[in-house]
Amino acid sequence: MAGIEQALTFKDPAGHAVSGILASPSHDSDRLAVLSHGFLSNKNSHTNKTLSELLVPQGIATFRFDFFGQGESEGPFERITVSLAVSQALAALDLMSSKGYRKLALVGSSFGGLVSILAAAKWPQLVCLALKCPVPDFPEMLQLEFGETGMARWKATDTIPNVVPGGSGRIKLAYAFYEDSLCYSGYDAAKVVTAPTLIVQGAHDEYVPPRQILKLSESLGGPNS
Template sequence: MKGRPMETAGELERADGERLAWRRVAGSGPTLVWLGGFRSEMSGTKAQALADWALARGRGFLRFDYLGHGESTGDFAAGTIGRWREDALAAVDALTEGPLVLVGSSMGGWLAMLAALARPERVQALVLIAPAADFTEALMKPEIPPEGVAALDREGVWLRPSLYGDPYPITARLLQEGKDWSVLDGRPIPISAPIRILQGGEDPDVPWRHALRLVEALDGPDVVFTLIRDGDHRLSRDQDIARLIAEVEGLTAPTA
Protein backbone atom coordinates (compact mmCIF):
# COMPACT_ATOMS: atom_id res chain seq x y z
CA MET A 1 0.00 0.00 0.00
CA LYS A 2 1.35 3.40 -0.90
CA GLY A 3 1.82 5.87 1.93
CA ARG A 4 0.27 9.31 2.02
CA PRO A 5 2.11 11.97 0.05
CA MET A 6 4.55 13.99 2.10
CA GLU A 7 6.20 17.34 1.60
CA THR A 8 9.98 17.23 1.83
CA ALA A 9 12.32 20.20 2.26
CA GLY A 10 15.88 21.03 1.41
CA GLU A 11 18.29 23.59 0.01
CA LEU A 12 19.65 24.01 -3.49
CA GLU A 13 23.16 25.44 -3.61
CA ARG A 14 23.87 27.96 -6.34
CA ALA A 15 27.23 28.46 -8.03
CA ASP A 16 27.98 31.50 -5.88
CA GLY A 17 27.44 29.56 -2.66
CA GLU A 18 24.00 30.99 -1.87
CA ARG A 19 21.29 28.43 -1.05
CA LEU A 20 17.68 28.35 -2.17
CA ALA A 21 15.29 26.84 0.35
CA TRP A 22 12.63 24.61 -1.20
CA ARG A 23 9.71 22.33 -0.32
CA ARG A 24 8.40 19.64 -2.64
CA VAL A 25 5.53 17.18 -2.92
CA ALA A 26 6.17 14.15 -5.13
CA GLY A 27 3.03 13.27 -7.04
CA SER A 28 1.34 12.58 -10.34
CA GLY A 29 0.45 14.84 -13.23
CA PRO A 30 2.36 17.92 -14.32
CA THR A 31 4.37 19.44 -11.48
CA LEU A 32 2.88 22.64 -10.14
CA VAL A 33 5.58 25.26 -9.45
CA TRP A 34 4.88 28.25 -7.24
CA LEU A 35 6.65 31.52 -8.10
CA GLY A 36 6.11 34.06 -5.36
CA GLY A 37 6.07 37.82 -5.47
CA PHE A 38 8.51 40.56 -4.61
CA ARG A 39 9.54 40.15 -0.94
CA SER A 40 7.09 37.27 -0.46
CA GLU A 41 7.85 33.85 1.03
CA MET A 42 6.96 30.30 0.07
CA SER A 43 5.11 29.94 3.38
CA GLY A 44 2.47 32.46 2.30
CA THR A 45 -1.25 31.78 2.22
CA LYS A 46 -1.63 30.93 -1.47
CA ALA A 47 1.49 28.76 -1.64
CA GLN A 48 0.42 26.84 1.46
CA ALA A 49 -3.07 26.33 0.04
CA LEU A 50 -1.56 24.85 -3.12
CA ALA A 51 0.71 22.60 -1.06
CA ASP A 52 -2.30 21.35 0.90
CA TRP A 53 -4.14 20.71 -2.38
CA ALA A 54 -1.19 18.80 -3.81
CA LEU A 55 -0.88 16.67 -0.67
CA ALA A 56 -4.60 15.89 -0.67
CA ARG A 57 -4.68 15.02 -4.39
CA GLY A 58 -1.30 13.33 -4.72
CA ARG A 59 -0.07 15.90 -7.23
CA GLY A 60 3.47 17.12 -7.77
CA PHE A 61 4.25 20.55 -6.33
CA LEU A 62 7.37 22.68 -5.82
CA ARG A 63 7.76 25.96 -3.97
CA PHE A 64 10.95 27.81 -3.11
CA ASP A 65 12.31 31.16 -1.95
CA TYR A 66 14.41 33.36 -4.21
CA LEU A 67 17.76 34.82 -3.20
CA GLY A 68 17.24 37.11 -0.20
CA HIS A 69 13.67 35.93 0.37
CA GLY A 70 12.21 33.85 3.18
CA GLU A 71 14.37 30.89 4.19
CA SER A 72 16.91 31.29 1.38
CA THR A 73 20.29 32.89 1.95
CA GLY A 74 21.61 36.09 0.43
CA ASP A 75 20.99 39.82 0.62
CA PHE A 76 17.62 40.94 -0.73
CA ALA A 77 19.19 44.18 -1.97
CA ALA A 78 21.54 42.14 -4.18
CA GLY A 79 18.61 40.64 -6.06
CA THR A 80 17.51 41.56 -9.57
CA ILE A 81 14.91 40.26 -11.99
CA GLY A 82 17.62 38.40 -13.89
CA ARG A 83 18.98 36.77 -10.74
CA TRP A 84 15.55 35.71 -9.51
CA ARG A 85 14.80 34.34 -12.99
CA GLU A 86 17.99 32.28 -12.72
CA ASP A 87 16.83 31.03 -9.31
CA ALA A 88 13.52 29.90 -10.80
CA LEU A 89 15.20 28.08 -13.68
CA ALA A 90 17.74 26.46 -11.35
CA ALA A 91 14.94 25.20 -9.12
CA VAL A 92 12.82 23.69 -11.90
CA ASP A 93 15.85 22.18 -13.65
CA ALA A 94 17.25 20.55 -10.50
CA LEU A 95 14.08 19.64 -8.62
CA THR A 96 11.44 18.72 -11.21
CA GLU A 97 11.00 16.44 -14.20
CA GLY A 98 8.49 16.40 -17.03
CA PRO A 99 5.75 18.93 -17.76
CA LEU A 100 5.16 21.95 -15.55
CA VAL A 101 2.32 24.26 -14.65
CA LEU A 102 3.75 27.55 -13.40
CA VAL A 103 1.74 29.59 -10.90
CA GLY A 104 3.12 33.09 -10.50
CA SER A 105 1.91 35.83 -8.18
CA SER A 106 2.73 39.50 -8.81
CA MET A 107 6.47 39.58 -9.65
CA GLY A 108 6.21 35.80 -9.83
CA GLY A 109 3.86 36.24 -12.79
CA TRP A 110 6.60 38.07 -14.67
CA LEU A 111 9.14 35.41 -13.69
CA ALA A 112 6.73 32.64 -14.71
CA MET A 113 6.54 34.11 -18.20
CA LEU A 114 10.32 34.46 -18.39
CA ALA A 115 10.68 30.83 -17.29
CA ALA A 116 8.11 29.73 -19.88
CA LEU A 117 10.04 31.55 -22.58
CA ALA A 118 13.24 29.83 -21.45
CA ARG A 119 11.71 26.33 -21.10
CA PRO A 120 8.85 26.22 -23.63
CA GLU A 121 9.20 22.46 -24.10
CA ARG A 122 8.37 21.86 -20.44
CA VAL A 123 5.75 24.46 -19.54
CA GLN A 124 2.27 23.06 -20.10
CA ALA A 125 0.28 26.00 -18.70
CA LEU A 126 0.51 29.13 -16.55
CA VAL A 127 -1.72 30.63 -13.87
CA LEU A 128 -0.87 34.26 -13.18
CA ILE A 129 -2.19 36.17 -10.16
CA ALA A 130 -2.01 39.96 -10.53
CA PRO A 131 0.96 39.55 -12.87
CA ALA A 132 3.39 42.44 -12.43
CA ALA A 133 5.10 42.25 -15.81
CA ASP A 134 7.82 44.91 -16.22
CA PHE A 135 6.87 46.34 -12.82
CA THR A 136 10.27 47.89 -12.16
CA GLU A 137 9.96 50.20 -15.16
CA ALA A 138 6.20 50.45 -15.66
CA LEU A 139 4.85 50.53 -12.10
CA MET A 140 7.62 51.22 -9.61
CA LYS A 141 9.85 53.78 -11.29
CA PRO A 142 7.12 56.33 -12.13
CA GLU A 143 6.00 56.44 -8.48
CA ILE A 144 9.38 57.14 -6.91
CA PRO A 145 9.18 60.52 -5.14
CA PRO A 146 11.85 63.20 -5.64
CA GLU A 147 13.62 62.24 -2.41
CA GLY A 148 13.75 58.64 -3.64
CA VAL A 149 15.22 59.68 -6.97
CA ALA A 150 17.82 61.72 -5.12
CA ALA A 151 18.71 58.76 -2.87
CA LEU A 152 19.06 56.45 -5.88
CA ASP A 153 21.31 58.94 -7.65
CA ARG A 154 23.37 59.60 -4.54
CA GLU A 155 23.59 56.18 -2.88
CA GLY A 156 22.21 53.71 -5.43
CA VAL A 157 19.44 52.65 -3.06
CA TRP A 158 16.16 54.02 -1.71
CA LEU A 159 14.17 52.68 1.25
CA ARG A 160 10.64 52.47 -0.07
CA PRO A 161 7.73 52.62 2.40
CA SER A 162 5.44 49.59 2.33
CA LEU A 163 1.77 48.96 3.00
CA TYR A 164 2.71 45.51 4.31
CA GLY A 165 5.57 46.18 6.77
CA ASP A 166 8.87 47.98 7.18
CA PRO A 167 10.45 50.03 4.38
CA TYR A 168 12.54 47.95 2.00
CA PRO A 169 15.48 48.70 -0.31
CA ILE A 170 15.01 49.51 -3.97
CA THR A 171 18.32 49.62 -5.78
CA ALA A 172 19.28 51.48 -8.92
CA ARG A 173 20.59 48.17 -10.24
CA LEU A 174 17.19 46.48 -9.79
CA LEU A 175 15.49 49.24 -11.78
CA GLN A 176 18.09 49.37 -14.53
CA GLU A 177 18.48 45.59 -14.95
CA GLY A 178 14.72 45.07 -15.04
CA LYS A 179 14.66 46.70 -18.48
CA ASP A 180 16.68 43.77 -19.83
CA TRP A 181 13.78 41.40 -19.13
CA SER A 182 10.91 43.47 -20.47
CA VAL A 183 8.03 41.51 -22.00
CA LEU A 184 5.85 44.54 -22.68
CA ASP A 185 8.16 45.98 -25.32
CA GLY A 186 5.67 46.22 -28.15
CA ARG A 187 6.30 42.75 -29.53
CA PRO A 188 3.97 39.76 -29.08
CA ILE A 189 4.92 37.50 -26.18
CA PRO A 190 5.49 34.08 -27.81
CA ILE A 191 3.99 31.79 -25.17
CA SER A 192 1.67 29.22 -26.74
CA ALA A 193 0.71 27.37 -23.53
CA PRO A 194 -2.73 28.04 -21.99
CA ILE A 195 -2.68 31.01 -19.59
CA ARG A 196 -5.18 31.90 -16.87
CA ILE A 197 -4.96 35.33 -15.26
CA LEU A 198 -6.68 36.28 -12.00
CA GLN A 199 -6.72 40.02 -11.34
CA GLY A 200 -8.25 42.11 -8.56
CA GLY A 201 -10.22 45.17 -9.61
CA GLU A 202 -9.21 46.96 -6.40
CA ASP A 203 -5.51 46.10 -6.65
CA PRO A 204 -3.46 49.17 -5.59
CA ASP A 205 -0.14 47.65 -6.70
CA VAL A 206 -0.91 46.16 -10.12
CA PRO A 207 -3.81 48.05 -11.71
CA TRP A 208 -6.13 45.82 -13.70
CA ARG A 209 -5.46 47.87 -16.84
CA HIS A 210 -1.77 46.92 -16.55
CA ALA A 211 -2.74 43.25 -16.43
CA LEU A 212 -5.02 43.76 -19.42
CA ARG A 213 -2.08 45.27 -21.31
CA LEU A 214 -0.32 41.95 -20.74
CA VAL A 215 -3.32 40.03 -22.08
CA GLU A 216 -3.20 42.08 -25.26
CA ALA A 217 0.52 41.32 -25.70
CA LEU A 218 0.25 37.54 -25.24
CA ASP A 219 0.43 35.69 -28.54
CA GLY A 220 -1.08 32.36 -27.48
CA PRO A 221 -4.55 31.18 -28.55
CA ASP A 222 -5.78 30.18 -25.06
CA VAL A 223 -5.66 33.14 -22.68
CA VAL A 224 -8.43 33.75 -20.14
CA PHE A 225 -8.52 36.94 -18.06
CA THR A 226 -10.71 36.97 -14.95
CA LEU A 227 -11.36 40.30 -13.23
CA ILE A 228 -12.39 39.94 -9.60
CA ARG A 229 -13.98 43.34 -9.15
CA ASP A 230 -13.66 43.57 -5.36
CA GLY A 231 -10.31 41.73 -5.22
CA ASP A 232 -7.13 43.27 -3.83
CA HIS A 233 -3.52 42.58 -4.81
CA ARG A 234 -2.98 39.49 -2.71
CA LEU A 235 -6.19 37.64 -3.63
CA SER A 236 -5.84 35.50 -0.51
CA ARG A 237 -9.45 35.45 0.71
CA ASP A 238 -11.18 32.10 0.93
CA GLN A 239 -13.13 32.76 -2.28
CA ASP A 240 -9.94 33.85 -4.05
CA ILE A 241 -8.12 30.69 -2.99
CA ALA A 242 -11.05 28.59 -4.18
CA ARG A 243 -10.90 30.29 -7.58
CA LEU A 244 -7.15 29.70 -7.80
CA ILE A 245 -7.53 26.02 -6.93
CA ALA A 246 -10.27 25.66 -9.55
CA GLU A 247 -7.99 27.11 -12.24
CA VAL A 248 -5.15 24.82 -11.19
CA GLU A 249 -7.38 21.76 -11.19
CA GLY A 250 -8.63 22.59 -14.65
CA LEU A 251 -5.11 22.82 -16.03
CA THR A 252 -3.55 19.85 -14.23
CA ALA A 253 -6.24 17.21 -14.64
CA PRO A 254 -4.55 13.95 -15.69
CA THR A 255 -5.06 13.07 -19.32
CA ALA A 256 -6.07 9.60 -20.49
Protein backbone atom coordinates in the same frame (compact mmCIF):
# COMPACT_ATOMS: atom_id res chain seq x y z
CA MET B 1 -2.83 18.69 3.54
CA ALA B 2 -2.81 15.10 2.29
CA GLY B 3 0.71 14.36 1.09
CA ILE B 4 4.35 14.67 2.08
CA GLU B 5 6.49 17.80 2.44
CA GLN B 6 10.26 17.66 2.02
CA ALA B 7 12.72 20.53 2.51
CA LEU B 8 15.18 20.84 -0.39
CA THR B 9 18.13 23.14 -0.95
CA PHE B 10 19.59 23.61 -4.43
CA LYS B 11 22.12 25.87 -6.11
CA ASP B 12 21.31 28.52 -8.69
CA PRO B 13 23.71 29.06 -11.65
CA ALA B 14 25.73 31.56 -9.58
CA GLY B 15 26.17 29.04 -6.76
CA HIS B 16 23.76 30.60 -4.27
CA ALA B 17 21.87 28.22 -1.98
CA VAL B 18 18.12 28.33 -2.62
CA SER B 19 15.67 26.97 -0.04
CA GLY B 20 12.56 25.14 -1.19
CA ILE B 21 9.82 22.75 -0.10
CA LEU B 22 8.56 19.91 -2.27
CA ALA B 23 4.98 18.92 -1.46
CA SER B 24 4.09 15.56 -3.01
CA PRO B 25 0.86 13.54 -3.23
CA SER B 26 0.81 10.25 -1.35
CA HIS B 27 0.87 8.43 -4.71
CA ASP B 28 3.30 8.80 -7.61
CA SER B 29 2.72 11.75 -9.93
CA ASP B 30 4.61 13.31 -12.85
CA ARG B 31 2.72 16.62 -12.50
CA LEU B 32 4.16 19.55 -10.56
CA ALA B 33 3.71 23.31 -10.22
CA VAL B 34 6.68 25.54 -9.33
CA LEU B 35 5.39 28.38 -7.12
CA SER B 36 7.10 31.79 -7.22
CA HIS B 37 6.27 34.22 -4.40
CA GLY B 38 5.90 37.98 -4.51
CA PHE B 39 8.28 40.82 -3.69
CA LEU B 40 9.42 40.91 -0.04
CA SER B 41 7.59 37.64 0.62
CA ASN B 42 8.73 34.02 0.95
CA LYS B 43 7.95 30.47 -0.07
CA ASN B 44 5.45 30.04 2.77
CA SER B 45 3.22 32.90 1.70
CA HIS B 46 -0.52 32.45 2.17
CA THR B 47 -0.96 32.08 -1.59
CA ASN B 48 1.70 29.39 -1.93
CA LYS B 49 0.51 27.34 1.04
CA THR B 50 -3.11 27.57 -0.08
CA LEU B 51 -2.19 26.44 -3.60
CA SER B 52 -0.30 23.46 -2.19
CA GLU B 53 -3.28 22.54 -0.02
CA LEU B 54 -5.53 22.63 -3.09
CA LEU B 55 -3.26 21.00 -5.68
CA VAL B 56 -1.59 18.15 -3.79
CA PRO B 57 -4.88 16.31 -3.00
CA GLN B 58 -5.62 16.53 -6.75
CA GLY B 59 -2.43 14.62 -7.53
CA ILE B 60 -0.35 17.67 -8.48
CA ALA B 61 2.88 18.16 -6.56
CA THR B 62 4.16 21.66 -5.78
CA PHE B 63 7.62 23.11 -5.28
CA ARG B 64 7.78 26.46 -3.54
CA PHE B 65 11.09 28.25 -3.02
CA ASP B 66 12.56 31.45 -1.62
CA PHE B 67 14.09 33.96 -3.99
CA PHE B 68 17.59 35.29 -3.30
CA GLY B 69 17.85 37.04 0.06
CA GLN B 70 14.30 36.18 1.11
CA GLY B 71 13.01 33.53 3.49
CA GLU B 72 15.76 30.96 4.05
CA SER B 73 17.65 31.43 0.78
CA GLU B 74 21.22 32.69 0.67
CA GLY B 75 22.16 36.29 -0.04
CA PRO B 76 21.35 39.81 1.11
CA PHE B 77 17.98 40.93 -0.23
CA GLU B 78 19.49 44.26 -1.27
CA ARG B 79 21.37 42.50 -4.10
CA ILE B 80 18.43 40.74 -5.72
CA THR B 81 17.74 41.40 -9.42
CA VAL B 82 15.17 40.23 -11.92
CA SER B 83 17.95 38.39 -13.76
CA LEU B 84 18.89 36.47 -10.62
CA ALA B 85 15.29 35.61 -9.78
CA VAL B 86 14.64 34.26 -13.29
CA SER B 87 17.77 32.11 -13.11
CA GLN B 88 16.51 30.64 -9.83
CA ALA B 89 13.07 29.85 -11.26
CA LEU B 90 14.70 28.09 -14.21
CA ALA B 91 16.99 26.19 -11.83
CA ALA B 92 13.91 25.07 -9.88
CA LEU B 93 12.35 23.77 -13.11
CA ASP B 94 15.57 21.94 -13.97
CA LEU B 95 15.66 20.37 -10.51
CA MET B 96 12.07 19.17 -10.66
CA SER B 97 12.57 17.81 -14.17
CA SER B 98 15.60 15.85 -12.93
CA LYS B 99 13.38 14.31 -10.25
CA GLY B 100 11.07 12.80 -12.86
CA TYR B 101 8.33 15.40 -13.08
CA ARG B 102 7.42 15.61 -16.76
CA LYS B 103 4.36 17.86 -16.71
CA LEU B 104 5.60 21.12 -15.22
CA ALA B 105 3.69 24.33 -14.60
CA LEU B 106 4.73 27.74 -13.31
CA VAL B 107 2.61 29.76 -10.89
CA GLY B 108 3.69 33.26 -9.92
CA SER B 109 2.34 36.06 -7.76
CA SER B 110 3.16 39.76 -8.29
CA PHE B 111 6.95 39.95 -8.77
CA GLY B 112 6.90 36.16 -9.02
CA GLY B 113 4.39 36.59 -11.83
CA LEU B 114 6.87 38.62 -13.87
CA VAL B 115 9.60 36.08 -13.11
CA SER B 116 7.30 33.24 -14.19
CA ILE B 117 6.48 34.94 -17.50
CA LEU B 118 10.16 35.47 -18.24
CA ALA B 119 11.05 31.90 -17.23
CA ALA B 120 8.16 30.45 -19.26
CA ALA B 121 9.53 32.17 -22.36
CA LYS B 122 12.74 30.17 -21.86
CA TRP B 123 11.00 26.85 -21.06
CA PRO B 124 8.90 25.91 -24.12
CA GLN B 125 7.94 22.49 -22.75
CA LEU B 126 5.92 24.13 -19.93
CA VAL B 127 2.44 22.58 -19.62
CA CYS B 128 0.72 25.72 -18.30
CA LEU B 129 1.30 29.10 -16.68
CA ALA B 130 -0.80 30.72 -13.94
CA LEU B 131 -0.34 34.33 -12.83
CA LYS B 132 -1.82 36.12 -9.82
CA CYS B 133 -1.57 39.93 -10.03
CA PRO B 134 1.54 39.77 -12.24
CA VAL B 135 3.59 42.89 -12.97
CA PRO B 136 4.68 42.62 -16.63
CA ASP B 137 6.19 46.13 -16.57
CA PHE B 138 7.98 46.29 -13.24
CA PRO B 139 9.85 49.55 -13.96
CA GLU B 140 6.57 51.37 -14.59
CA MET B 141 5.07 50.01 -11.37
CA LEU B 142 8.11 51.19 -9.41
CA GLN B 143 7.97 54.64 -11.01
CA LEU B 144 4.27 55.00 -10.20
CA GLU B 145 4.71 53.75 -6.63
CA PHE B 146 7.72 55.88 -5.67
CA GLY B 147 7.33 58.92 -7.91
CA GLU B 148 10.16 61.02 -9.32
CA THR B 149 11.38 62.15 -5.90
CA GLY B 150 11.26 58.64 -4.48
CA MET B 151 13.16 57.21 -7.44
CA ALA B 152 15.86 59.87 -7.02
CA ARG B 153 16.16 59.05 -3.31
CA TRP B 154 16.41 55.36 -4.13
CA LYS B 155 19.24 56.06 -6.59
CA ALA B 156 21.08 58.22 -4.04
CA THR B 157 20.68 55.92 -1.01
CA ASP B 158 20.08 52.38 -2.35
CA THR B 159 17.03 52.20 -0.07
CA ILE B 160 13.28 52.03 -0.70
CA PRO B 161 10.22 52.46 1.55
CA ASN B 162 9.19 49.30 3.34
CA VAL B 163 6.20 48.35 1.19
CA VAL B 164 5.25 45.31 3.28
CA PRO B 165 1.74 45.83 4.74
CA GLY B 166 2.23 47.39 8.16
CA GLY B 167 5.92 48.00 7.48
CA SER B 168 7.68 51.25 8.29
CA GLY B 169 10.97 52.98 7.59
CA ARG B 170 13.21 52.10 4.67
CA ILE B 171 14.95 48.90 3.59
CA LYS B 172 18.12 48.34 1.60
CA LEU B 173 17.71 47.55 -2.10
CA ALA B 174 20.39 48.50 -4.61
CA TYR B 175 19.22 50.81 -7.40
CA ALA B 176 20.77 48.20 -9.68
CA PHE B 177 17.52 46.26 -9.20
CA TYR B 178 15.65 48.96 -11.11
CA GLU B 179 18.35 49.24 -13.76
CA ASP B 180 18.29 45.48 -14.29
CA SER B 181 14.48 45.44 -14.50
CA LEU B 182 14.68 47.85 -17.45
CA CYS B 183 16.20 45.01 -19.47
CA TYR B 184 13.01 42.94 -19.26
CA SER B 185 9.56 43.24 -20.79
CA GLY B 186 6.90 40.82 -19.67
CA TYR B 187 4.97 41.71 -22.83
CA ASP B 188 7.80 40.67 -25.15
CA ALA B 189 8.34 37.46 -23.19
CA ALA B 190 4.61 36.68 -23.31
CA LYS B 191 4.66 36.73 -27.10
CA VAL B 192 6.73 33.55 -27.16
CA VAL B 193 4.83 31.78 -24.35
CA THR B 194 2.67 29.12 -26.01
CA ALA B 195 1.54 27.31 -22.84
CA PRO B 196 -2.11 27.85 -21.82
CA THR B 197 -2.11 30.77 -19.40
CA LEU B 198 -4.49 31.85 -16.63
CA ILE B 199 -4.33 35.39 -15.23
CA VAL B 200 -6.09 36.28 -11.97
CA GLN B 201 -6.26 40.01 -11.24
CA GLY B 202 -8.22 42.10 -8.74
CA ALA B 203 -10.29 44.96 -10.12
CA HIS B 204 -9.04 47.31 -7.40
CA ASP B 205 -5.35 46.36 -7.29
CA GLU B 206 -3.41 49.24 -5.72
CA TYR B 207 -0.11 48.50 -7.43
CA VAL B 208 -0.60 46.98 -10.89
CA PRO B 209 -2.24 49.27 -13.48
CA PRO B 210 -5.16 47.46 -15.20
CA ARG B 211 -3.74 48.41 -18.60
CA GLN B 212 -0.69 46.25 -17.86
CA ILE B 213 -2.86 43.16 -17.41
CA LEU B 214 -4.89 43.87 -20.55
CA LYS B 215 -1.73 44.36 -22.61
CA LEU B 216 -0.23 41.19 -21.14
CA SER B 217 -3.31 39.17 -22.05
CA GLU B 218 -3.19 40.53 -25.59
CA SER B 219 0.52 39.73 -25.87
CA LEU B 220 0.35 36.05 -24.91
CA GLY B 221 1.14 33.67 -27.72
CA GLY B 222 -0.98 30.77 -26.46
CA PRO B 223 -4.51 30.20 -25.07
CA ASN B 224 -5.27 32.47 -22.13
CA SER B 225 -8.10 33.60 -19.90
